[in-house]
Amino acid sequence: MAIPNYWRSIPQRYRYEAAKCTGCGKIFFPPRIVCDECASRSFETINLSRYGKIVTFTVIRIAPSQFVDQAPYPIGIVELNDGIKICTQIADCNPDDLKIGMPVRLEFRKISQDGTPGIIQYGYKAVPVK
């Protein structure tokens, strides 16, 4: 990911900042300019819950070149306690132990790096909660 794109997404990647429509209360993650429910352009910034549960998941065995050394690794859709669903890597687990409905927490992790000389991109991954 290009540095400006990464930099712009930091509030979402680090702090789970979402936009809550002041008109109808719908939450957008990532934020958007116009509410698709009530056409309002007025939002307040909220921080999504770090806690949620696995809605579904799959295990990546043939990974894109950047993630080859991590394979096999699970990615999944996680529903956070606010009802927002996000797509995220699931870390610190044996893929065979994962179950739909399993409680998880978002942790701060390295997502990728631009080789050894480039920048390190941080963000969230879901980690099963015991």
Add this chain to the structure above:
Amino acid sequence: MAGIVGYGAYIPRNRIRVADIAKTWGADAPSYERGLLLKEKSVPSPDQDTITMSVEALRNALQRAKIDAQKIGALYIGSESHPYAVKPSGTVVAEAINAIPDCHCADYEFACKAGSESMFVALSLVEAGQVEYAVGIGADTSQGAPGDALEYSAAAGAAAFIMGKTNVLAEAVVTYSYMSDTPDFWRREHEFYPRHAGRFTGEPAYFSHTIGATKGILEKAGMKVSDFKHVVFHQPNGKFPLRVGKMLGFTPEQLEVGLLTPTLGNTYSAASPLGLTAVLDIAEPGDQILMVSYGSGAGSDAFIWKVTDKITAVQNAAVKTRTLLDENKVYIDYGTYAKYRGKIRMNDNN
């Protein structure tokens, strides 16, 4: 009086047994296990580094402090494994907890003493009235050269402390530091692994400075060895802190709670700070705690903390250090460890 208003720990879940490292290099495992009192050590996953562990430790500290992160006016991270040679770790952590932009950040380096010096500076700024709250973090993902004695102990972990003046959990009664130029351990620019001066790291280095700082702070405070419920020394292995404690007249019971190395390894800048978090997890109001760090090069920072009645309400507000240490562990073999720690030479194609 200023002191700790929130504290938190983070330890990665991977462990490698000392016996598995010894087997790889044809070394005698019992001599490390019994000689240095080391059983196993923590290993970071490939997606964890000093910054990620610092964020998680600080999130745990914020859960205990229950303060608005926007009121944090300074944030310091001490580490010898900052992910970048040039680009601060502190700004990433400040951004992650939303302490930006009204915040002063700096990264510290001083071998294993970097964590306690970030605590010292954070505490001093609060005491001086410069900021309402300040954060001091010690974090490391330390490396030892393959087969070197350090490889048996170099581990990963982080401890974060929020300093403030209201709702203090542990008051900073007095601080004292003890320094000299002693070349016992170092890493030159562009070198991957550190070097050390073998047995020279003991007597003139660890022991001389730890004893100097302990005697200095006791004299400054007008206190004696028996005044403390708990003592936390820097713990490069299991043996050094027990030996220095005995030399100074402390009992094994005073050291027990804060001594994590036998199953954690040496977390460098996080070592004595993590020991302090384990003590605060079970401390009772009125307990007096002595903490003495040590960093090669060389120096020790000493702190005397007095626990307040606020502590009991927050101990369970975040995960406890012993829980991180003892539960949810995963053992990895030497091959996996070498892969996780970048010790395998790869083709440079990504």
